Amino acid sequence: MSQVASFSIDHTGFLDAQGKVQGELPAFARDAETLTRLYKAMVLTRTFDAKAVSLQRTGRLGTFASSLGQEAVAVGVGEALRPEDVLLPSFREQGGQFLRGVTMTELLLYWGGDERGSDYAGPREDFPICVPVGTQAPQAAGVALALKLRGEARVAACVFGDGATSRGDVYEAMNFAALQALPLVFVVNNNQWAISVPRARQTAAETLAQKAVAAGMPGLQVDGNDVIAVRHVVGEAVERARRGGGPALIEALTYRLSDHTTADDASRYRDDAEVSARWKEDPVARLRTYLSEAGHWTKEAEEALIADCAARVEAAVEEYLATPALPPSAMFDHLYAELPAALEAQRDEVTANNDAEGDEP
Amino acid sequence: MSELALVEAVRLALARAMSDDETVLLLGEDVGIDGGVFRATDGLLARFGEARVIDTPLSESLFVGLAVGLGAQGFRPVIEYQFMGFMYPAIDQVLNHAGRLRNRTRGRLSCPMVIRAPYGGGIHAPEHHSESMEALFAHIPGLRVVIPSSPAKAYGLLLAAIRDPDPVVFLEPKRVYRATKEDVADDGAALPLDQCFTLRDGRDVTLVSWGAMLQETLAAAETLAAEGKEAEVIDVATLKPLDMETILASVERTGRCVIVQEAPLSGGVGAEIAAGLADRGLVSLLAPVGRVAGYDTVMPLPRLEAHYMPTEQRILRKLRETLAYT
Numbered sequence: 001m002s003q004v005a006s007f008s009i010d011h012t013g014f015l016d017a018q019g020k021v022q023g024e025l026p027a028f029a030r031d032a033e034t035l036t037r038l039y040k041a042m043v044l045t046r047t048f049d050a051k052a053v054s055l056q057r058t059g060r061l062g063t064f065a066s067s068l069g070q071e072a073v074a075v076g077v078g079e080a081l082r083p084e085d086v087l088l089p090s091f092r093e094q095g096g097q098f099l100r101g102v103t104m105t106e107l108l109l110y111w112g113g114d115e116r117g118s119d120y121a122g123p124r125e126d127f128p129i130c131v132p133v134g135t136q137a138p139q140a141a142g143v144a145l146a147l148k149l150r151g152e153a154r155v156a157a158c159v160f161g162d163g164a165t166s167r168g169d170v171y172e173a174m175n176f177a178a179l180q181a182l183p184l185v186f187v188v189n190n191n192q193w194a195i196s197v198p199r200a201r202q203t204a205a206e207t208l209a210q211k212a213v214a215a216g217m218p219g220l221q222v223d224g225n226d227v228i229a230v231r232h233v234v235g236e237a238v239e240r241a242r243r244g245g246g247p248a249l250i251e252a253l254t255y256r257l258s259d260h261t262t263a264d265d266a267s268r269y270r271d272d273a274e275v276s277a278r279w280k281e282d283p284v285a286r287l288r289t290y291l292s293e294a295g296h297w298t299k300e301a302e303e304a305l306i307a308d309c310a311a312r313v314e315a316a317v318e319e320y321l322a323t324p325a326l327p328p329s330a331m332f333d334h335l336y337a338e339l340p341a342a343l344e345a346q347r348d349e350v351t352a353n354n355d356a357e358g359d360e361p
Numbered sequence: 362m363s364e365l366a367l368v369e370a371v372r373l374a375l376a377r378a379m380s381d382d383e384t385v386l387l388l389g390e391d392v393g394i395d396g397g398v399f400r401a402t403d404g405l406l407a408r409f410g411e412a413r414v415i416d417t418p419l420s421e422s423l424f425v426g427l428a429v430g431l432g433a434q435g436f437r438p439v440i441e442y443q444f445m446g447f448m449y450p451a452i453d454q455v456l457n458h459a460g461r462l463r464n465r466t467r468g469r470l471s472c473p474m475v476i477r478a479p480y481g482g483g484i485h486a487p488e489h490h491s492e493s494m495e496a497l498f499a500h501i502p503g504l505r506v507v508i509p510s511s512p513a514k515a516y517g518l519l520l521a522a523i524r525d526p527d528p529v530v531f532l533e534p535k536r537v538y539r540a541t542k543e544d545v546a547d548d549g550a551a552l553p554l555d556q557c558f559t560l561r562d563g564r565d566v567t568l569v570s571w572g573a574m575l576q577e578t579l580a581a582a583e584t585l586a587a588e589g590k591e592a593e594v595i596d597v598a599t600l601k602p603l604d605m606e607t608i609l610a611s612v613e614r615t616g617r618c619v620i621v622q623e624a625p626l627s628g629g630v631g632a633e634i635a636a637g638l639a640d641r642g643l644v645s646l647l648a649p650v651g652r653v654a655g656y657d658t659v660m661p662l663p664r665l666e667a668h669y670m671p672t673e674q675r676i677l678r679k680l681r682e683t684l685a686y687t
């Protein structure tokens with residue numbers, strides 16, 4: 001008998017749960033301005049999420065998926081990409097979407113039930129939020145194939161959760177991406193829970209990163225509560241892909257401190273003690289501790305940031321709430337490039353019903 | 362102008378579209394050196410190269426997802442499924458994404474694509490190779506579903522499908538891939554989508570069908586003509602969106618209608634046409650709308666396949682019944 005293949009999975013982390021540096025920080029992290037930008041992006045995301053949950057609780061927003069506790073994953077990914085790259089998110093990547101120019105108003109419109117929330121004014125080529133789990137992975141492979149065929153130095157990034165790694169779509173996409181050496185980085189936001197199913201019951205595999213091994217690409221694990229580590233490892237994978245080095249899968253280990261969505265009640269299946277313990281690994285607190293101890297952050301700066309984030313979120317909420325619904329016939333506007341004649345009667349019926357019955361059905 | 366079989370007309374249209382527009386790509390299993398299991402892409406790899414004729418791994422769910430990404434990036438991917446029976450893993454991508462992307466982004470992103478697949482029975486194929494499941498796709502908003510019935514229709518409709526800015530499911534009647542030949546000019550002229558074609562004029566009854574069943578339908582119309590009754594034969598061609606206007610106008614003249622489909626009877630496109638007649642053509646009807654269809658059974662394996670397929674005799678029986686109704 002002889003061994004024909006073997007693998008190992010590297011784990012990267014720089015800031016531990018207490019905000020202490022382990023090993024040597026990557027070059028970008030020696031720039032205080034970069035780190036404070038990452039910190040501010042995480043705080044803004046947390047402020048937005050809290051406000052969105054409260055809007056849902058008071059009947060002013062639909063079901064919403066908070067990224068509480070996982071801000072470092074999306075923010076690290078967002079920071080690692082260039083504006084010309086293409087992000088294909090799942091539904092918990094608001095932190096990264098904001099960095100790429102998606103507005104808070106747009107995401108509130110989306111979760112508030114308005115298609116205009118996916119018509120991003122900023123990153124025009126980024127994909128909208130993807131609800132059917134993992135289905136954006138094959139699309140990311142398509143985007144990356146387009147970038148490669150045109151010979152562009154651009155990269156696609158696709159983020160999904162731990163549950164998605166059990167889906168065939170994700171494996172099919174990884175397999176094809178590796179075969180074609182596509183400029184594509186897959187990031188697993190492993191927040192340990194797929195609604196009520198814990199990571200241990202999702203797969204018998206030791207890590208999710210090793211799912212890359214069967215596809216023939218590098219698989220790496222990173223401390224997903226350490227935004228420096230996420231930014232560094234994803235950034236290296238993105239630049240490698242940009243140089244023609246092919247795809248990679250990065251598993252970011254984090255924890256879903258919130259319910260799955262506002263429609264979920266995690267107390268039905270998860271101990272409060274487990275959640276409390278995980279708060280000690282909070283990605284926001286650990287970077288704040290590091291920045292404070294390094295002399296880059298002050299109490300005054302913190303207070304100003306909290307006030308600024310609250311004001312920006314409030315302004316977005318006001319803009320969202322002040323946006324009237326589209327006329328009912330708008331559901332026909334973009335069904336096809338041009339509405340087929342066969343559908344004109346249905347559009348006219350919707351308009352006529354609305355005229356007869358008023359704005360509210 | 363050359364005499365071509367339907368599958369050759371498909372190949373001619375693919376080659377034409379690829380030479381006219383460098384964003385047109387072919388993807389699928391065995392579409393490269395093998396030229397596809399029905400040879401629809403034969404020679405295209407040699408002519409257009411590996412960057413545009415892409416042999417994929419066996420990943421049927423992947424293909425439409427890839428096409429969504431490629432389409433959103435400005436390419437016009439043409440995906441080949443080897444048989445319709447292997448398309449179903451992709452319904453998630455078709456329904457949740459391809460048909461929705463333009464709408465859900467208010468037109469910011471769109472994904473033109475053509476999803477080609479041979480469909481239908483009658484060639485004694487193995488299990489899962491013979492179904493006619495077009496109604497599954499015709500139910501999905503945001504899509505077009507197109508089925509050509511002849512070589513010339515295949516050429517013109519496929520060009521139209523590739524040039525269309527929205528996703529098109531293009532189902533090819535494999536039973537007649539090589540059954541008949543027809544003069545097809547490689548003039549790059551597309552045929553119109555979203556509209557029926559009247560293949561034969563007649564005043565006594567309207568016969569509506571699509572795809573391979575038009576062979577039997579036209580034969581039945583010929584037999585009927587010898588009996589002194591003229592059937593108007595309509596080739597639906599685009600099943601979604603459905604051009605009811607042409608069918609209604611014909612039934613207004615004839616007062617009688619028989620719909621022929623290979624697919625199972627219930628919930629088929631024929632039912633939608635019959636409902637359209639009930640809805641908007643009732644006062645023209647002199648007889649109940651007749652339907653000749655496959656049965657609501659699992660498609661039989663080849664030994665019983667011929668008993669499932671609508672035949673000229675079954676069509677004639679329904680035609681005579683419809684014509685005799687007073």
